[in-house]
Structure formats: C-alpha cells, structure tokens
Amino acid sequence: MDKILTAIGGTGLVIFIYWFFFGKKDESVGVTYSQVKIEVSGGYKPSVVKIKKGEPVKFIFTRTDESSCLEEVIFPDFKIKKYLPLNEKVEIEISPSKAGEYEFHCGMNMFHGKVIVEK
C-alpha cells in the first residue's frame, strides 16, 4: 500500500515540478515611459519588457536577492555587463534601433529576461 502511495506521490511531484517551472508564462510589461524598474529577486520582475523602436529606455535594476547567481546582469546584444550591488539601484540605458527580441541574463546565464522592441 505504502509503495503505491509513494509511486503516486512521486509521479505527482514530478508532474508538479514540470508544471511549476516549465509551465509558467512570462510576466510582461509594456513601457511607454522612458524608464522601467526591474526587481532582481529569484529572477527578473518583470522579465519581459516591451518597448518602442528608437526610443531610449532606462532600466533601473535593484537586486534584493543575496544569491551571487544574480550579481551580474548582461545585455549581450548591447555589450553591457553590470555588477548589481545588493539593494542598490543600477541604471542601464539602451536604445535599440532595430525591432526584435533582445535577451538579457545573469552572469552565468541561468536567469533570463527579454526586451521586445516593437516597430
């Protein structure tokens, strides 16, 4: 009996883990102003930012998570790498001239965010 329960519990847990981590939808915000605040805590909040082409946007990152995994943020397409000191505001300004999706991520590329540039 306990074996059956464990088997059911184990399978359920695996399905739950799959759903929990892979089934989530990215939170996205559209920005009409020239700046957006991003909280860095267990990931990027918001993790998807929509902006308009040709308008410079200032990202203000604040890391509140002690994990060293998140201590750097990188925008590879814009050649920007910034160290994020704990609880301090760090400003990053980009002004994409082409529409498209630009990824940003942590120093070891495990946490991801996206900038969607619309025409």
Place this chain on the structure above:
Amino acid sequence: MIKKSFPVVGMHCASCAKLIERCVSKVPGVISCSVNYASETASIETEENVKESDIQKAVEGAGYKALFSQNGNSDLKLEDIKQIELKSLKVKVIVSSILSTLLVIGSFPEWFGIRVSDLVLLFLATPVQFWAGREFYLATWSGLKNRTASMDTLISIGTTAAYGYSVFSMMGIVEGMYFDTASVIITLILLGKYLEAKAKLHTSDAIKKLIGLQAKTARVIRNNREMDIPIENVIVGDLIKVRPGEKIPVDGLIVGGQSSIDESMVTGESMPVDKIVGSNVIGATLNKQGSFIYKATKVGKETMLSRIIEVVKEAQSTKAPIQRMADLVSSYFVPIVLMIAVITFTVWYLLGSPFMGFVSLVTVLIIACPCAMGLATPTAIMVGTGKGAQHGILIKDAASLETLHKVKIMVFDKTGTLTTGRPTVTDVILDSKSNYLQIIASLESNSEHPLAQAIVEYAKEKKIKLLKVGSFKAISGQGVTGVINGKEYFFGKFDQKTNETKKLENEGKTVMALKSGGKVLGIIAVSDVLKENAKEVIESLSKKGITTWMITGDNQRTAMAIARQVGIKNVMAEVMPEDKANKVSALSHMPHGKQHTAFIGDGVNDAPALASADVGIAMGTGSDVAIESSGVTLLNKDIRSVLTAINLSRITMRVIKQNLFWAFGYNVVLIPVATLGLLNPMLAAFAMAASSISVVLNSLRLNKARV
C-alpha cells in the same frame, strides 16, 4: 550656454553648499550655480568661454574640491564591495567549519570515542543550517516566487532533507542521524563559493592592470606657472610638461622638445618610439629620455587607454557561439535534476530500500552543479580578452575571438600591412666620386612627392648638405627641374629601358634618373619595403595550414614583386578600394564550401573589407573607425601580432572546450552514479565545490600562457 554638473567633495553640512554656490557664482561668466549637499554634486550654467579650471579654483578657494570628468574609478569601488562580501563569506566559512568538525567528531563515537546526546548535535547543526545557509534559503524562496530554480534551490532542499530527517529521527519517527551531512555540505559549498569568488576576482586582473597604468597627476602649465594637479582635472588644451622617466598623463600633441617614448604597455610595440614636435603621444606611456611639453587633446574617457578598457569590458559582456549549448542546458538543468531526485527516491522506495533512496536523493541534489557550466565560457573569455589587451590586441567580441582560430584564409592588404607603407631608397647607381646624390636631394627637397621625401630622408641619413636650387619647377607626372651652380638638371621618370632598369622594375621598384643636357648622370630606385618579420609570419601561417592572399590597388608588377619577396602565391592586384570587400567575401564563399576568412588591413581605408570578412583585423591603429569595423584591432605595427592573436584565440578556445568538457562530463558521469546510491553526500558536496573552482582556475591558466 553650457550646463554642467560635477561632484564636489569635502562638504560637511548644508551651509557648505551655500558657500560654494556663492563663490562659484562670483566667477565671471557663471549664470547660475546650485549645489546639492546630499548628492555632493554641483550643477552650473555658464557661458561658453568659462573654463573648468576657473570653477575649480573658486571651489578650492571656498575650501572644497571639485572633480571634473571623473573616470575609471567606479570599477575600483565595485572591487571594494566585492571584497566586503568576500569577508562576510569568510566568517561564515570559518564558523561553520568549526561547528561541522565538532559535529563529525560527535557523530562517530566509534571513531573518536566521544559520545554526545542528540540535542548537542542539534545545537551544533542549527546555526550552520539556518545562519550560514541562510542565503541558500533566501535565494530559493525568491526563486520559487518567480517559478525559477538555481543551484541554491538544490542545496537548500538537499540539506533541509538531511536536517529534517535527523529531527524526525530524534522524535523517534525514523532511524539515523544526518546532522553532520547537512552541515558538512553547507560548509564545503560555502568554502567552494569563497574560493571561486576569490579566483574570479583575478579574471579581471588585466583590466585592473590597464586602469593602474594611468598616471595619478599631471604637471600642467597654466598662466605661466607649473603645477601638479590630479589627472582628472586636466582639460583639453592644457599644456603639460613631461620629464625623463615620467608617465605621460593624457593623450596629446607635442609642441616643444623631443623624446623617445616606451609605448609597449598600451600598444605592445616593443621598441621605444621617437617623437618630435607635432607627434602624438599616448597617455599612460613612459617617457624614456628628453623633456617635452605637449598639449592635451584627449582627456578622461576619450583617451586611448580609456577606450581600450571600454572595448575590453564590452567584449567581456558578449557571448561566444560555443556557449549556446551550455546556455540551453543550464536553463533547464535545475528543474530536471529535481525531477531526477524525486524519481530516484521513488524507485529506491519501490525496490524496498527507502533508506538508500533518501541518501541518493540528497546526493543527486548536491552533486548536480550548473555553476561549472555557467562559468566555463565567460571566465575564459574574460581572461583571454584581457590578456590580448596587454599585448596590444583589442578583441571586439567573443565571437571574433572564437572565429579567429577557425580561419583558413588570410587576406593581407599590401601597403602599410605587409610593407612599411613608406617608400625607401633601395638602389643608388651613381658615380661615387660625383656630388650627384647631393644634387638629387637638393632638387627633391623642394618637392612634396612621397618618393621625393624618401630620397631626402636617405640624404639626411648620409649627412649630405643641401645646395641652393634656382628656378625650381615640378612637372606633373614627370619629375622636377632646377638650376644648381649655374647648371640645369632634371630628375624624374626614366623611360629608357636598359637591362638594369628592367630588372629593377621587375622587382617592383620605381626607377628615376638624373639628367643634364640630355645626358643620363645616374639612377636611383625607390620602393616600398617589406616590414620586418613579414616573411616569417607568412611562413608560419602556411605551416598552420592557412592560405594567404595579397590584395592591392597597385599594378600587377609591383604586387607580384612584393608577393614574391614575402612568399605569398595568391595575388589580387589592381583592385579598387570599393571592390576589396566583394573580393574578400567571395573568397570565404568558394564553391567547395564555407571557409573562414580574415582580412588584415590598416583600418581606416579598408573599413568595408574589414567588415565583410569573417574576422577583420585592423593593424597599427586605435582609431574608432578601425575598432568599429574590425573584430580585432592590433594597436602596434608589428605584423607578428597577427600570429599572437591567432595563438590567443587557439589557447582560449582550448581552455573553453576543456571547461565545457569537464563541466558536462562531471554531471553526465556523477548524476547517474549518485542515483545508484554509490556516492556519499559529503563527497558529492566536495566534488561539486571542486568542479566550479577547477573551471575558474583553468581559465586563469590563460594568464600565464605564452602567446
């Protein structure tokens, strides 16, 4: 009207701000001034002709200090923050090491002969679990809120399982004690993080060294007075005096005196460079002998050194194509490991060994290490690009560094790349007793033609005095005429073909003759000469299996002559500058498949060709155009830097491949071993910490590698 803001230091209350405002407002031309005490900055509006130095003086007169155009130092501040974080990590490592040691002693009475109650073990394990391990919990919690997971998630779940199991065991629900396991795992992983962070600090050593090259002060001459001021306060147009043995503070132009300057620290050029009035000097280089005065032309972030630092930092933020695989794996890694851990426990339980299942679950969670995968490429790129900068090799992005080692075809521009680009006298066929050389040099000294300059230079080396030339005339495309000591001479194009001149022309030389009264008096041949070491470089490239090409706008004959001398078999001559780009991209798309092609040119005229190659290599320049259009910029004119750049790419890629192999191999081998229950959880923690450290240390090895 100009608006400006700058930091002010030395204020200790709000009335200081008022005082500064008053003093600065009194400076002629200042329209308004407001000083913010809290942010320690002043904002001013001035008329265009107001000098920063006047403002500075006013602030200093009030007893404070204005800092104009701060630069570079923000990196050093970050360094301080990192050092503080390291220190707190160190305290945690030391305390939890002591507690863990006591726990291990207490947990194995059969080895150490000390029997303690379970309560003592709980008392020792709890601070390690929740104080030293606090950051793992915090990170896990914020990750879960975001539905993401990281290494911290694995560690906190793994150790909590061990700790919780032991607490249940104390209540008599289950059998066995794992307090020691949980504590040792946390201690080892913190120790690993500490060592890894310490090692990682060294990956940016090259940039720190470059920043450290800067001089701290400059001796400027203002209002006929010499004074030493901090380098941040130097402004464009300042006259700066440099004495022998001193560092040159900022970029500029010599206006008085001459010297020999060691530029190796910035350009990698090993020989000191002679400089005279009108020569450019680079900040952070070393004045060997001779004093001179120069005018500052670039300061702060505009200097060559600051640009170099900027390019290196930018390159370090880009991604190498090879990293893509690791990225894909690491973003799915942690959830998959969590699932594997659950499956492992379930299967062991079903096989009738819940106890083995539990140990294996903890081991799987601890052994899986996405860190090493995440560190493999970026750390090597950081060290590699920094190492390049120290040799005067600026790499624009990680992709260029990676492509460079795959290059199979190298296309060299001729003039200025393979050759010195300066015509030089190669053959003098004159009656040695005559003064014909003196006559030729005197005639040519009136001409501005580049070939004429070569002859004048040659005469200067021979210490020949110039004669007075009367009724000088330059005949375009032909040569020059003039009267010396009452006799008329012509020097220029020689159209009679003799065996001798044919031979010279076949060697790609320009032949000129001195004539008087229709009689040929002598011949001089001038040509562009190969750079030192050019031949050796071409040879070693073919030894590496790289096909070399030469491309030039020059005529076929000259091109062939240079190609023969340097040992290049493939020549494209008479190519118009705008066609170079097409020719280069055609080479890389040959019918038998894609071949990675590099183009090596001088950067300014060749920008389109540099951009069209898979890797553009600009030589002997640090100009923005060159850096923008090429993947690699060689700051010196030494053609051997091409080989250095290729070697750097090869060894960096080798290190990256080793790192990736190690990081992946480690997980591929050890996760299955852990699921089978063949690994002790504490050993797993050790292996995990070791894997990240070994990857960082392997990348640091690049610092010591010879390129």
